[in-house]
Amino acid sequence: MNKPKLWTKDFISVSLSNFFLFLTFYILLVTLPSYALDELHSSASQAGLMTTVFLLSAIVSRPLAGQWMERAGNKKVLLTALIIFAAASLFYFFPKTITGFLVVRLLHGIGFGMATTAVGTIVADLIPAARRGEGMGYFVMSTNMAMVMGPFVGLLAIQQWGAKILFILSVIVAIASLITGLSVKLTKTEQPNQIEVLSSFSFRNLFEASAVPIAVVGSFLAIVYSALLSFVSIYANEIHLASVSSLFFVVYAIVLLLSRPFTGKWLDQFGPNVISYPCLVLFAFGMFILSQSGSVVTFLLSAGLIGLGWGTLFPTFQTIAIQDAAPRKRGLATATFLSIYDIGIALGSFLVGLIAAKMDYSSLYFYCSFYVLIGVVLFYFLHTKKKNASAKLETQQSSRVQEI
Known part of the structure; x- marks a missing residue:
């Protein structure tokens, strides 16, 4: 086929x-x-x-x-x-x-x-x-x-x-x-x-409710991503790796490019759970390795793990937001997802800046690795459990229809 x-x-x-x-x-x-x-x-x-x-x-x-x-x-x-x-x-x-x-x-x-x-x-x-x-x-x-x-x-x-x-x-x-x-x-579509x-x-129609749960998960994790965007180069200077700081997101992107043909297909074949849980663990592990970095190898290894983890999670979450919405609501679903996600980025830049003033960046990224693991729990309750309950309800309704 x-x-x-x-x-x-x-x-x-x-x-x-x-x-x-x-x-x-x-x-x-x-x-x-x-x-x-x-x-x-x-x-x-x-x-x-x-x-x-x-x-x-x-x-x-x-x-x-x-x-x-x-x-x-x-x-x-x-x-x-x-x-x-x-x-x-x-x-x-x-x-x-x-x-x-x-x-x-x-x-x-x-x-x-x-x-x-x-x-x-x-x-x-x-x-x-x-x-x-x-x-x-x-x-x-x-x-x-x-x-x-x-x-x-x-x-x-x-x-x-x-x-x-x-x-x-x-x-x-x-x-x-x-x-x-x-x-x-x-193609032109019929408009009301x-x-x-x-x-x-109405104000209520400015948001797509079905996209909110996964957007909250994305926003929660975006706080950690904002810590990378804002401070990873400063952290590299702190651990005497300034000469390779510019390579962090290069390695991040290369790993994304190499993994994309596989991760995207697996999402279509096996669903978001099979992709999301391993990637959440990889993201957390990458943050932990980053917090312990003292050499070029570990610093760039963390970039690769984070690229594979968070770099796969973001499009997966956006895909979930779109798939859960009705076709004519995809615009609102996209807007809802990105708006809530950007709130996480903006809030994270502010909060992480305050926290970074109280501790060194190694400790900051160490605690971020455990914070990401909380995202596993959040993803379960806001997506997996909810989807399982919906699937169970649909199965029960289908059985009743067949009995009738």
């Missing part, structure tokens, strides 16, 4: 659009705080707001985008979001004060939140149902590759050529996201009439 085709032109186009979208995000993420300090003479707290304002506006805009997609169509929302995102990239040339920059970051975050919701929903519709786990895994690889390349490209640009070239580069990459997004062709749209709009 032939498998349904995965690598279509539209799948590749939307993955490329997502890659350029996140590449712009990571290029600016690592450079704007230092730009604010050096060029705008802001305080450290004001520089930190560069990321906070961006993420908060993305979180707020996602549920609105999800509901809009349900009514106006995926392609319309995607193009609107990418235009906002590209236009906001142009505005970085103009502000001369921190307040002006924060306004631009607010607008940029709105475009980013809408666009990530749209591409995540569109790709779920494009992937054949029988290969959804595999396809989502490959799609998320585009984000992982941007995460590796973005900081490197951004730091190289601002250090070697200055802020102007940095902003030109971010505009070019954002336009590339728009162009690849324009090439995506979607205007009266239905107005009468059905």
